[in-house]
Amino acid sequence: MTGDIQRIQSLFHIRYPVIQGGMVWHSGWKLASAVSNAGGLGLLGAGSMYPDIFREHVRKCKAATEKPFGVNIPLLYPNAEDIIAIAMEEGVKIVFTSAGNPAKYTAYLKEQGMQVAHVIANMKFALKCQDAGVDAIVAEGFEAGGHNGIEENTTLTLIPYLRNKVHLPLIAAGGIGSGEAIAAAIMLGADGVQIGSRFAATTEASSHPAFKEKITTLKDGDTQLIMKRVVPVRMVKNTFFKEIKEMEIHGASREAMIKHLGKGRAKKGMFEGDLENGELEIGQVSAAISDILPVREVMNNLVNSYRNAMEDVSKNKF
């Protein structure tokens, strides 16, 4: 069963069924408003913002676009409740929750008139999302950057598997950085897509220029999912990665790894630009990204390559 993009377009009142992932350290107001202005749905990444900073980003985003935008809130983030309160006060109407149980806040958020999408990586949590009454499900595959599911389902296997049982609008995430990949996701049953890495490599992303530049140099095999005994994260294979990998090979304990991880590793890498000692979270699709572009150009490329692919593929009849 193929997807139906109108479900996502009408749910969020957006022109293109393209959601920009609310990535930590990348997704500030400049990126989110630019994506919304270009016809997608921009998301602020609250996971790397203290509450007062988050309020500032919401206000700046509102000033920069009249289009809908939303916020991604990792439910395990210690300030999640404060972030939710601020989102309500500031009139944010769309919340993407992740890294937690959808039953926790969905009913409450819906009562406040918000639309809720929840990010999952397996069937069990997709069914929990249905029970919790979310408006849409983001299904994220193994190839995605950052935090990742322990089942390691890839986007290609996860989307059709869910589509057969899940009736809610379904958004595919992980490995999508081109119009061809958007079209493939819809072919597999997704109603829309969430794109991270391609939007991380934009002028508007708030991450450190050195990290953005690094993204454009990555080849296949330059990221890997690691820290599976702590929380699985896909990151660039830099010095920090190699240290963690050595620890894993030699049977280090979970506690020892948490200690070595320490605090602020992701900020050090992605925001402060320490490319060797910081944690650099990015998806596999980074291998296919070779330029830092303005959001508008990225969106134009996605739209044009999608249209070409949909037309071009139709010659393949049998």
Next chain:
Amino acid sequence: MTGDIQRIQSLFHIRYPVIQGGMVWHSGWKLASAVSNAGGLGLLGAGSMYPDIFREHVRKCKAATEKPFGVNIPLLYPNAEDIIAIAMEEGVKIVFTSAGNPAKYTAYLKEQGMQVAHVIANMKFALKCQDAGVDAIVAEGFEAGGHNGIEENTTLTLIPYLRNKVHLPLIAAGGIGSGEAIAAAIMLGADGVQIGSRFAATTEASSHPAFKEKITTLKDGDTQLIMKRVVPVRMVKNTFFKEIKEMEIHGASREAMIKHLGKGRAKKGMFEGDLENGELEIGQVSAAISDILPVREVMNNLVNSYRNAMEDVSKNKF
């Protein structure tokens, strides 16, 4: 750039651009001839056959179909040279090589009038395939069962990444078990697909009935890529898997793991039906497989769902 199925159809003289993976213990003459008779390309899996058994399977396959069929030869298999010699003597015209360097035999095989496809999992080896003069490249993603690439590229990220640089006919493998997934692979730039798991769960597969039954019960997360320090293999999480995993967690050496693996683990699981102590290799897409069907029915389902998906998806214009 989307794919062009005519390149694979005309290369192998087949009706559908569907190749059945030459899987160890599954892919005997019954499976290969049934797939070829149904309009795909059947492959014998020589990796689990002694030379005299292989000769027998080739002869029976020739008797059972007038359509083209081929053989998969893992180049690291100790009997690879004998297998090649027999394939030539018996007039097999299509060889899929895997698990090794395409430069090793391609020129020799081509001189003997054979067509050669080589299985790879990253850009580096795709480019080696071009240099070696193969006729087609099979690009296999992380979700595939059995042996797997160390880069862990998923099919969704690998295919478009290769398509931009590789001009040879490109066959996508890993995670493909439905017409929607075939269509998605072509959307991403593949000219054809190789399907393993879905053909393993057929009446004609030569694997043990208990293993085939097991495939139909698997859920998402029931397989995982493991033994990365020996040779990465995706297998079912049974008792043997858990033993290996425990060893990895506690920092066991490569030698200790090879010793525990021992000889004949895959045969014990897949051919003898020891579901707990054997090695059960199968892809992630097994989660979406719930029945053992005759090959003809599998092929009909693939063709029909492909046609429906290609027609249905066209409503998604933006």
